[in-house]
Structures are given as structure tokens and as C-alpha cells.
């Protein structure tokens with residue numbers, strides 16, 4: 001049976017396809033699914049000279065870049081990173097439309113907590129943070145400027161993303177959920193990165209059930225609260241509360257600043273770091289010092305561990321020829337299901353792991369003219385519509401310090417059900433463009449008539465969905481602890497995907513290598 005979200009998506013797509021509209025300018029950008037799909041074909045004959053490296057890192061997403069940075073910091077200069085795309089950064093790359101910067105994927109990093117040592121050290125090194133009198137001060141230029149977020153609800157915009165409570169009964173449910181989050185925060189412990197939190201039988205029990213079942217069990221059935229929590233799960237995990245575990249749903253709130261019901265005196269809006277190009281700012285700053293070690297447009301097809309080192313077979317996308325690499329050790333900074341295909345002899349844990357991934361779509365929409373204002377809260381960085389199956393849009397111009405008038409550039413986000421992965425690959429970009437524009441028209445009816453250009457990026461296997469049983473699985477624990485000549489480094493090791501997990505996984509992998 002189709003889930004509600006799939007039915008709504010199918011309805012949106014049909015409406016979009018039948019609507020008369022001027023021909024759209026735009027297309028797919030950013031990812032090359034055909035390169036990844038080379039792994040399904042027979043291996044090409046390996047010939048030619050062996051390229052040498054001390055450590056080979058497969059994948060130059062945040063985890064791969066963090067690992068290279070850590071190895072270079074330890075004095076290991078002979079590092080080579082291979083990536084199938086033409087730009088480093090993976091899901092955290094930036095893009096440009098008509099010369100203007102915008103995110104391709106990840107767009108923000110909440111100010112990290114004290115347990116994220118590695119990420120905090122990086123942010124200090126990049127000049128984003130500094131210590132003064134025992135406190136961390138942030139460079140205001142890179143903190144999200146005000147107004148930060150708003151929700152379109154019942155015909156007008158409201159400050160923040162939490163829908164207005166539905167009377168006293170709705171407010172009571174908001175408060176009850178907030179109290180439960182505080183309780184698990186206090187009694188169980190949650191942290192980001194998640195490896196810094198305890199893992200107890202109580203965590204295990206939360207991991208064994210869906211978040212929706214846990215909410216039902218606590219009588220938290222208020223429609224607005226449940227929409228909001230569903231939205232949060234789709235935004236962070238790419239899947240709804242009925243799909244992710246209760247551990248994941250609570251971790252979202254309890255590992256950071258909790259959940260604040262309206263009127264909560266302790267409420268503070270979580271400060272976030274963001275840039276016009278999203279987390280592309282961070283990946284570009286990580287990649288720049290490594291530029292001589294980056295070998296882009298190299299699709300790795302096979303990694304074989306030998307008695308004295310490892311060998312990798314890659315496909316050079318520029319020369320359309322195979323390339324052989326030899327190294328003393330390899331870091332697999334690719335999604336774990338990709339690593340399972342690449343390794344000639346994958347460890348048992350990798351074979352045993354069952355880890356679903358959510359497909360995502362982003363769309364950068366350049367407009368000819370500003371949008372008409374609707375009643376309520378003013379245009380903000382993050383703009384979401386209550387009841388939408390999409391995730392709203394961020395304003396890529398929001399952080400710009402250039403005062404000259406500029407055409408609006410919006411980045412829209414959509415986490416898709418897994419059943420839509422094939423359609424994401426096969427349907428033309430215009431199909432998805434219409435779907436995105438129809439959704440945005442729900443808040444801005446004048447938007448479709450103002451589109452100058454729309455550039456879409458598809459991520460077939462964007463992020464790990466923390467389904468029940470995944471975070472506490474023995475397979476994931478074993479892969480986190482693998483040592484030797486082949487180690488793993490990817491946000492998949494946390495069971496879900498955010499910058500802090502990717503960066504920490506990469507930085508720690510450097511210390512588990514046997515060289």
C-alpha cells in the first residue's frame with residue numbers, strides 16, 4: 001500500500017505535468033549517477049603502471065577530507081583521495097547559478113556541543129570560533145542572520161517552525177513532549193557525535209521501536225505536533241517518524257537544545273552556522289589545502305587487500321581508461337553499501353549490515369523578480385509550509401553581505417520515499433522541476449511565473465535512514481572499530497548523516513590505520 005507521502009508526491013507530479021507553463025530553463029547538475037552505476041558492470045581489464053600512495057582514501061566527502069586532514073596533521077604527507085565526482089565535498093558541496101553561490105546539498109551546521117571535540121577544533125582552525133575567558137565566541141558573519149525560520153500555516157507566515165498549538169489540549173501535548181525530551185536527556189544521555197553518548201539497555205529499547213510507536217505509546221497524537229515531528233525526521237533523516245527509530249527521533253532533540261513548547265522561558269533558538277553556498281563553504285576550506293592530493297573524476301571499482309598493502313582499480317572519467325593504485329592502507333570513506341561492493345573481501349559485518357538510504361532532491365531556483373509578500377512573519381532563511389510533503393526552501397541570498405539588489409535565489413529540499421529512487425533516475429528533470437515549483441506555489445502563487453532558471457541535483461542514496469535496530473546493531477559497532485590496513489570512515493557509521501558524524505568518523509579513522 002502506498003504511504004500518504006507517496007500518494008501526495010504522485011498527486012503533485014501529475015498536477016505539475018498537466019499544467020500549461022512556459023518552457024523551463026535548467027537541468028540536472030552536481031551528481032553523475034552513471035558513474036556510481038559502473039559498479040554494476042564487469043570490471044575492466046587492469047593494465048598500465050601502478051600509481052603509488054602511502055594511504056589511499058576512497059571518497060572525498062566530509063569524512064574523507066577529515067581523514068586526510070588528520071593524516072597530514074600527523075605528518076603523513078603521502079595521501080591520495082579518489083572521488084567519482086569532479087568536485088570534493090560529497091553531499092556538502094556548493095554550487096553556482098548564474099554566478100551566484102548556493103548549496104547543492106547540506107546547508108548548515110548547528111553550533112556544536114562540547115562533545116564534538118574534532119569539529120570544534122576544526123571551526124577554531126578555520127577562524128569561525130575563538131576562545132575568550134573560557135567561552136567560545138562565534139564569528140557573527142557566519143551565524144545565521146535573523147530572521148532565521150518561519151512556517152506558512154493557515155494562510156499566513158508564523159515565526160519559527162513549530163505550528164501554533166491547537167488550543168489548550170495541543171499546548172499540553174507540546175509541553176508533555178518537551179518534558180519527555182528533557183527527561184531522556186537527563187536520565188539516559190544523548191550526544192552528537194553519537195559515539196560520545198552512553199549506549200544502555202534503555203537506549204536499546206528506544207532503538208527497537210519506531211518513533212511513531214513511541215509517540216503513540218505516550219499518547220502524543222496531536223496532529224500539529226505529529227506533523228512537526230515528522231517534518232523534523234524527514235529533514236534530518238530523510239524518512240518519517242513511522243520509519244525511523246524512537247532513539248533517532250529523540251536524539252534529534254535531546255542531543256542538542258531540547259524541544260521548547262511555546263511560552264517556554266528557557267527557549268533559545270539554536271544558533272546555526274551557514275553560508276550562501278551552504279556547507280560547501282566548509283568542504284571547500286577542507287579541500288583547498290589538500291588540492292594536490294585530490295584525484296577527482298576517479299570512480300573506484302574494486303579494492304583488494306594483499307599481504308603487504310592494498311590495490312585499487314579506478315575508472316578515470318576524463319581519459320575513459322582504468323587506473324591502478326597501490327597503497328600501504330586504504331580508508332573507505334564511501335557509503336557502507338558502496339564499500340561492500342568495492343572490497344574484494346568485505347568483512348562479515350559489512351556483509352551483514354542492512355542499512356537503507358533515502359533519496360533526496362535539491363533545486364536551486366533563480367527568480368526574475370522578488371516574491372510578493374504574504375501576511376505574517378517576514379522572509380527568513382528557512383521557509384517551510386505546514387502540511388507540505390517537501391521540506392521548504394532556504395534563501396541562498398540570506399547570508400550575503402553584498403547590499404546591491406540581486407535576483408532571488410532559493411534552494412528547495414525534498415526527501416523522497418525509497419520507492420521514488422527509480423523515478424529520480426529515469427524521469428526527466430522537468431518532471432521534478434514542476435513538482436518542486438507546484439509545491440513552492442503553495443506558499444508563493446506568483447513564484448512559477450517568475451522562474452528564470454532551475455537547477456536540480458539528485459542524490460539516489462543520500463543518507464542513511466536510522467531504522468529500528470540499526471544504531472544498536474553489532475555490525476555497525478564492528479565497522480566503527482575496524483582496525484588494520486582497511487578502515488571505514490563515513491557518516492553511515494553513525495546510522496544517520498550530519499556533518500558532525502561525518503567529520504568525526506573521518507578524523508578518528510586516521511588513528512585506526514595500521515601503517
Ligand SMILES: Cc1cc2nc3c(=O)[nH]c(=O)nc-3n(C[C@H](O)[C@H](O)[C@H](O)COP(=O)(O)OP(=O)(O)OC[C@H]3O[C@@H](n4cnc5c(N)ncnc54)[C@H](O)[C@@H]3O)c2cc1C
Pocket residue numbers: 036058059060061062063064082083084085088089090091092104105106107108109279298299300301333334335338360361362459462463489490491492497498499500502
Ligand atoms: C540534500 C542533503 C542535505 C543535507 N543537509 C545537511 C545539513 O544541512 N547539515 C548537515 O549537517 N548535514 C546535512 N546533510 C548530511 C550530509 O550527508 C553530511 O553532512 C555529510 O556531508 C556526509 O559526508 P560523508 O563524507 O559521510 O558522505 P558523502 O557526502 O556521501 O561522501 C562520500 C563520497 O564518496 C564518493 N564516492 C562514492 N562512491 C565512490 C566510488 N565508487 N569511487 C570514488 N568515490 C566514491 C562520493 O562521490 C562522495 O564524495 C545533507 C545531505 C543531503 C543529501
